[in-house]
Amino acid sequence: MYLIGVTGNIATGKSTLMQMLRELGAEVIDADQLAHDVIQPGESGYLKVIGAFGQDIVQPDGTLVRALLGDVVFNDGERLRVLEQIVHPLVGERIAERLQSTTSPVVVLEAIKLFEAGLAELCNEVWVLTSPKELQLARLRAGRGLTRAAAKTRVDAQAPQQQKAKRADVVIKNTGTLDDLRHTVEAEWARIQQTLPSQP
Structure with a gap:
């Protein structure tokens, strides 16, 4: 490969x-899409993100308000680092799984x-x-x-x-x-x- x-x-x-x-x-692996995936309800990053950023970013259906989360982190470098510390390791795990299973x-x-x-x-x-x-x-x-x-x-x-x-x-x-x-x-x-x- x-x-x-x-x-x-x-x-x-x-x-x-x-x-x-x-x-x-x-074969394309989109890390940005994986970053979105790992913070969906039921995924490993979901509760961690809510714990770090509060209930204000949660919509009535339980999903996260990505636009609001984006506004928060793009205006505050420290908050951006907090989000990355949650998401990056989880994305790394998903990438490793994809690379191990590919035949392309x-x-x-x-x-x-x-x-x-x-x-x-x-x-x-x-x-x-x-x-x-x-x-x-x-x-x-x-x-x-x-x-x-x-x-x-x-x-x-x-x-x-x-x-x-x-x-x-x-x-x-x-x-x-x-x-x-x-x-x-x-x-x-x-x-x-x-x-x-x-x-x-």
Whole structure:
């Protein structure tokens, strides 16, 4: 199995990139989705999150108000660290289970905190996706309905993109069209395919 780690700051186009890699034949593990899964009712992180953040984040049906939780942690670095200390170990367990059970020759692990959570060390190579800040803000406003101020808070809460880019094996600058991005992804995919052992 060849493991590609993919990361990048919020609204740099990671979901689009993941879909392209799925279409090319990769198995994709979405750490962000796993982070959502482990705090659902009945899951191991659910009561821990309520214990840390209070009943105000619980909806009448028992699920968590993710938007409210997001507002809390993106405006308070210490609260964000508390949430990460709960969620990251649980996500790590889920990732390990997926990697142990996969039969795919190429697996892509997408995580916004790939480096911070120590997941990059598992990977054969790491791709970092970058975008200009104005594009990030525009995507957040269009895709999530955020105000410019709320979008800026989320973008500014993360480390500068260049810090991640310096640690990457491959930097993909998502500044052009979808076709531009697809062309870049297909070229990198072809390179990796050439390094894999031939399938019987």
